[in-house]
Amino acid sequence: MASPNQKQVYDEQLYKIRHSAAHIMAQAVLERFPEAKLAIGPPIKDGFYYDFDLGRDEEGKLKTFSPEDLEAIEKRMRQIIAGRYPFERRVVSAAEARELFKDQPYKLELIEGLEKGGTDEHGEPIEGPAEISIYKHDGFIDLCRGPHVEHTGQVPADAFKLLHVAGAYWRGDENRPMLQRIYGTAWKNKKQLKAYLNRLEEAKKRDHRKLGRELDLFSTNHEMVGGGLILWHPKGGLIRYLMEEHAKKMHLEGGYEFVYTPHIGRSVLWETSGHLDFYKENMYAPIEIDGQEYYLKPMNCPFHVQIYKSRVRSYRDLPIRMAEWGTVYRYERSGVLHGLTRVRGFTQDDAHLFCAPEQMPQEIDRVLNFSIRLLQDFGFQDFQLYLSTRPEKRVGEEAKWDAAEDALLEALKRSGHPYDIHEGDGAFYGPKIDIYVTDALERPWQLSTIQFDFNLPERFDLTYIGSDGQAHRPYMIHRALMGSMERFFGVLIEHYGGNFPVWLAPVQVKIIPITDAQKDYAFAVAEQLRNAGLRVEVDDSDSRMNAKIRNAQLEKIPYMLVLGAKELDANQVNVRLRNGQRLGAMAVEDFLALVQEALEKKIAI
Template identity: 50%
Template sequence: MPASASASSTTPAAGSTIHLPKTSESEQLLKIRHSMSHVMAMAVQKLFPRAQVTIGPWTETGFYYDFDSPEPFTEADLKAIRKEMIRIINKKLPLERIEVSRAEAEARIRAQNEPYKLEILAGIQEPITLYTLGQEWWDLCAGPHVAHTGELNPQAFELESVAGAYWRGDEHNAQLQRIYGTAWETAEQLAEHKHRREEAKRRDHRRLGTDLDLFSIEDEAGAGLVFWHPRGARMRLLIEDFWRQAHFAAGYELLYTPHVADLALWRTSGHLDFYSESMFGPMAVDERLYQLRPMNCPFHVLTYASRLRSYRELPIRWAELGTVYRYERPGVMHGLMRVRGFTQDDAHVFCLPEQITAEILRILDLTEEILSAFDFRSYEINLSTRPGKSIGEDAVWELATAGLVEALSRKGWAYTIDEGGGAFYGPKIDLKIEDAIGRMWQCSTIQLDFNLPERFQLEYVAADGSRQRPIMIHRAIFGSLERFFGIMTENYAGDFPFWLAPEQVRLLPVTDEVLPFAEQVLSQLSGAGIRASVDHSGDRLGKLIRNGEQMKIPVLAVIGAREAETAAVSLRSRRDGDLGSLPVAALLKAAERANLERGATLELASPGKEHS
């Protein structure tokens, strides 16, 4: 399936025919949500006169406003605020744009005793505009808005939650209360949005990680550090092994590099100048300062620089599952999606300028192969070009950008161009994957780099004997194993395909008398590389089955006296239902084939006989 640049984070969910456009795709929704945020702020200040407003922008699916209020908002308060909003909507109050001088705006703000607005005003360029809501309420705003509140549908909005937020996003500033809301044109759109929101909760990887015993984040060890439990570790190993074999087949070699290095390396690479806020502090060892790595790139660069290279050796393709450490603020960490220690599926290609197109195309092919194995086949692709501030010669930038364009064209993938959105060190391709409920996730990136080869004085001997700089390509496909694992878990809702499941088959002995046979079957399965277990709990069959279903095990194999006598099992598949009685040898063959072919479920050679 070809990638699509038009895929949306609000693509209709499976079975749905209702399209939910993002705010950035709909001028009408932009006006509705912007206006609804003002209506909410007006309602809050009517009910809570001591609450001060700060900022209240739209989001892609709704809106929010931040308030400095002495009273913490409760669920009951949200209901009261919503009722007041409906009263305001029904009044059909006009929303009018007024252009004022800076002095008049400041006078209005001081009269209301709104210090946050003074700070906002200081950062606004003239002309200064505000929007009034009737004659009762106003705020600094550039718009746009609906003409009057009667254009807002009181049946198509909801106040969703309250969260903490720091003023200006700085944890050293005052903590505010943020009320999130959503608004749509119709009640049907709101209902669909709520359905998808509930579906997202059901798929939350943090809950599933606990329920399925995959991973945890232990406070005693520190925030943002992941503990992989045996079941999750099995899956990670499967993912890593698949990744390695795919890279070997694609012409890569693997590297293993240190987790720390002398601080001077990070000065040379530029990370101390441009990335220090996201780095942990250095540690003193033998009177030298060492730094935990936030990136793998400088280590690959040093490996390249360990000896002089010839043009005949290029391209060089090196990949590494390299664990890095970055300081993330407490408020932004989120399960596996944002952590402080994570493993990047990093790779770097050192090539000649004329090899760029071919190498980018190889990377796109490998990206498609790997992502497709996990059922991600629809993508949103952006090509980012040279920004105003950048390094490198014009000719090299033009050649590099043309190489990216040509590779995408030959691949047949649609994309959008982000003019000036590239890194200062080179153009790039970013790829978002669409999950089962239409959400888009940033994962893969391909970046050309003219900076590190220059900083580290990388060279190769050209055909004419001169010394030239290689082109360096950074690329990651998963982005990070942790984040991809979280995305994948939510995509499957924890119901993993057979080849990837941490426990593929659970044997359910009906009585103690058949336990010896169950252990024999377990030995055969394990010997064939099938991840299996025996439930020794002694519970009744109904509970044995329920327990297996709760753990989302792909295949449950019931063993009773008849099965033990005939060397068979009675199979129940999560995806295909009751498969009937099957000889153990046939189960082994089907499971081995599913693993080899990375199958979602067992493909039986012939229908099993019904069991009694």
Template identity: 45%
Template sequence: MLCITLPDGSKRTFAHPLTVADVAADIGHGLARATLAGSVDDRPVDTSFRIDRDARLSLITQDSPEGLAILRHSCAHLLAMAVKQLFPGAQVTIGPVIEEGFFYDFAFERPFTPDDLSLIEARMHELAAADLPVTRRELPRDEAIAHFEQQGEHYKAELIHAIPEGESLSLYRQGDFEDLCRGPHVPSTGRLKAFKLTKVAGAYWRGDATKAMLQRIYGTCWPDTKALAAYLTRLEEAGKRDHRKLGAQLDLFHFDDSAPGSVFWHARGWTLFQQLIAYMRARQDEADYIEVNTPDVMDRGLWETSGHWFNYRDAMFATTTEDERVFALKPMNCPGAVSLFAQGIKSYRDLPLRMAEFGKVHRYEPSGALHGLLRVRHFTQDDAHIFCTPAQMQDECARSIALVFAIYRDFGFDEVAVKLSTRPARRIGDDATWDALEAALSGALERMGIAYRVNPGEGAFYGPKLEFVLRDAIGRDWQCGTLQVDLNLPERFDIHYIDEKDQRQRPVMLHRALFGSLERFTGILIEHYSGLFPLWLAPRQAVVLNISEAQGDYAQRLAKALKRAGIRATVDVRNEKIGYKIREHTLQKVPYLIIVGEREMTEGCVTLRAQGGTNLGRLTLDSVVARLREEAQPPCGSTPC
């Protein structure tokens, strides 16, 4: 007899070995139909996996995150099979799961076209409808190499060459197509019902620009057609909200090849950017931070002491001066903050010391990775470094976490997920130090009753971190803020404070960014609001429009009065029809249009029109000012941000 323990603690006994599929069928036919794979003693396996001893078993269905990943990975294999049937000369390489989908890279003599994608997707649907069984076999490494070389799949053979000798490898077959894969996979291609190919792009083999350029076909896969349709609708909406498109439409910024990955802010975009800085400055002042600033260029020795030179050199911009000194543009603000702390003697009475900096940093990103405001080489961080005693560490973590949630709520982000990234393989500091730091972050979250997910091995090289992921108006997730706890940099720079017993002690250092990159956060906000910013944030809060030339001077006087009242107003007295001007400023998403004609000028009033076309009627200028000033009040309190 063998005993199978299920996740709820219940046990089932069987008189002989059986497969994962057999166990699912024994529980119920509905569950058997829904099961894609299993987890036996925490090892993911196919439904055909044979259990021959006592074990813990979890059944993986398409409604779980694990099941969705299996669907997508299996769909990548289906894509590769379709490509090989339609284009036999194509070589297959790799096809991993990515967020909300999958891709597969192919070596082919010419670029795939949109028409090719339509043919490939149609063939995928035919293969799925055929309900081909998916089977697994294992081969010794050398046999696997010979197998793929015989098929002319040289990229697969190269991948296997990198695997240590003596290891067995698993291959998955469906119909006449077989691919190298760890698995698990769906039991048959008929389980793949809701998928779509989305685009094709170029990609270097193994991400190396010195190697061959491949064709990368992207796709998405979902449990059912309803979920697929919802995703495609979201994708269409995301296209309308693309911050690059809106950035041009709203005259906010542009990019130029003379400075790849660096933003050229136009006046309106810079106004928006400065509103974010002013908001954060007010928030930080309220939370007892001091604001500092450190140099953009610093000597290599500083980066060697911090560890960045050895762990981050490939992403740094550096130069050598005529006296052979090496300087680097800062990729992070941390060493500058440590240098500030080291100036003068610090007492325990000075702690916690919360130093904020809107620091410009520079990081080399490959040109193919650059993406509007979301991935740049030169950006501004709303950084803060908090120096505290070990006893204050958890309280300071909790304060920072509370501030993150409060700030995101002000921008309409009510759904925030938290990830705890723990020690990576490549790190500085001993295990005891990492134990203490990880406990401080998890302890603060648990004390506050905040759920979190652990990302093993994803911490920074100098300390664990929390990542704050917010969900936008159309359901997309964005990782923005971070909080990192660090005892390693204080040790490396040998900084200290004097405690109550007049003894030197090492402070704890917290690294904290809430927006993260201001450029990236601006891009997220543009898409979240679809360019329709709340009044306090809008670059232009109102535009005064005259109906005819006779009201030009009156319109100019009104605009000046609005500016004196603290409202960001402009005037449009061009000799254009009023309908044309209204449409133009509506498309530029100006919150309020103030229209003046002969009657308004005679009566000393204005007609107020809100974004969306709502006519608010004729009002006095004083009432308009009062209305706009009240609505434009920043969410950080009565003090103007």
């Protein structure tokens, strides 16, 4: 699936540089490992990669690249670049291509795909049969559509770097051979490379797992608790409380009604919903008691459906917007767990909309705008929207798919945000809109999802009585806007780099008395600020002021109030911001006004 992360590189020159760098790397690898089989080596966002099959050693273990190999390969690449060998393109027949690559089984498979049409040399789908072309430089030949730079010297020797080795399946299929992939990054000049490496560094500093520990926000304990299960510490818990409080308030104002449902349900529920057929491998094993099997819920939908079904519904009741902060458990494969962003137990800001067909377009508009407003409140500015349309295997009437896709598309157009369409990428039970936000480092994250469900209304036989006195099938729309509290928190931590906006900062003000003589004054000011609703701590340790400031800085507390003899005499506070800025001495009332503004505007200083 194409997320924005994997999108093609649009800059023509960068594309050529990266693609050419991949070829040069393949040449260097072949020289060092003559028996290596080449797979594919495309340019990607920020760089390129190439997949190789190095075969197996005597013990049958896959041969791999060592860090020394990478160094040697990179060194050899620079020599090839210095050689300024021209890239020469030639169109060949399928037969000739097969002869050229007779020792390269993966290339032969690609040639077959090109000949038959339908896929290009990277295995990506294309229209019709493709022209088969090869590119040659310095004796190295690769099956390739191009384009490339004119000669190897045009790949800047000081603007690329091999980053790491990873395993990757041939054609992304876990049943096919595991290949060794070398990732590299390549840019037009040294400055760009440096900027990119800096961005990687910055991303590392903002890693929510690192900040989560440093700021004492959350932890996991794989030995005692289990992987993918999050322990929210007091400071993280407070932020979550504030996030939820704000979002829930918006939901109430937006016409949602809150419900609560259990964490487990009988197997018949999950049989009826179909989850035991198509989702079982992601569910925790059943709990058996009194001869009944109960499953931990992986989703809230079936429970909400039961609430809908608890009485006869009239068209006058619709739309129903049923919301729940629902905690679900999904058995994710061990290798995919990652900090807060991929976990096994999480709480969705879940809701289900039940509406009549004529209400549906309006409901879509409404929920899309609601989502964007909510995300904007958390400091996200840039949105990329994706519509995923009907896949080949699907349930539901064509007319409903038509109407739903149409409504989603129209809502996207009206939203005013950039959007794209992923043809055939919808779930089998309905089309959907996914909203990606761009964070402070311009990385995309998927948060909101708005999905039609044509499956559950049928399976549970949902109806409402229309004005004609007849039973009708309602539309059911599933939506999670923040996604999950865990994931959203992880993204938020990285977006702000731990510098939460004042309204979310667990501690908003740290009061720093310089000597014990100001302690009483410090506690008095703290009391005054607390009464105004602020979260305040007094650092009354016997550290020096410098150390207290440093600690408050490291805790990323927005405001520090330094109180010495001068402030005590003048009945003032001396304000320092966490960005190092010093606002000087002012009356407590003036400071409060300052904070009030930051709170209202939800700004991060």
